[in-house]
Amino acid sequence: MGHGGDVIAELTTDHEEVEELFANIEELPSGDPRRKHYADQATMELVRHSVAEESYLYPAVRKHLPQGSDIADKELQDHAAAERTMKDLESCDAGDPRFDELIIKLMNEIRAHMADEENNLFPRLREACSAEMLNELGDKVRQAKKMAPTRPHPSAPDTPPANKLLAPGVGLVDRLRDAMSGRGKA
Template identity: 60%
Template sequence: MAHAPDVIAELTADHREVSELFAQIEEITPGSAKRKQLLDQLTIELVRHSVAEEMHLYPAVREYLENGDALADKELADHGRLEQLLKGLEARDADDLDFNRLLVNLRVEVFAHVKDEENNLFVQLRQACHPFVLESLGEKVRNAKKTAPTRPHPGAPTSPPAIKLLAPGIGLVDRARDFVTGRGL
């Protein structure tokens, strides 16, 4: 029986998907409506990923890593900056003057966050946690992404238990809005 990806493999795969979406956006002519459509897909993936990390990864970081509270707090601060940029982009059309500036800022922030997670946080987790713990976290993250919000909500809670209680409901509302508007399809 094959094992499902552990939390590190799962989140690293998400990182590659986000990188590919950025590459696709960069290939499209600035001002094109297709850029906005791709940004909507990118936003959906980033928000789902972030919420899953906030629900399951960062509590594990606090529990298993020395200096875990400081590491988790830093990651949450990164997420806060990303949510603000995503919210700013959500309110703009692709031909808006600030769209490209915000998109570049988002790319820089995302890539710095990804590099830090993959080169530091994930390495420490791999050393500190039993493979069973990492596999269990991977399953929890996969399940969380299924019900997570798809739009940025900068004011929403980012720590358990509030996020575990509120995220599925916010996610349901977001997915209903996405269905009605055709966003992300």
């Protein structure tokens, strides 16, 4: 979380980190409790990443890309689907029969979303925006991730200004819950 560089470099590094967590899950046998640990870590990263994209990336997409509103709406739909899957996964232990089904569904949803962003959205954004604007967006995304929730909240607003107003408070509560439960720690 917080790697530096422009928004595209920041978000691509997030994608790589999530993919590494997914690979860790896939390397372990079904039912291994470490799968739940890695799934929790992936969820924490994905929620922070999504909140940052929803707060800053997608508004920029709406403003600077042709058909930007349609693109941003599709990305928000992807986020909503993944967030529902993460919420379902949150209540499953690694030994739960639904865990494997849900983690595979989440990995498929996220991998498709990441590939779409990296192959389509990010190149178009790089063409449409100045290096200075992309760097400013990178700074804003890093700040948003620091304050963002760490647990899925499917019913929370996903567009500004409501998401920017609510995310820090929800994020604080999530981080307190994580600290008390040990969630996301090695």
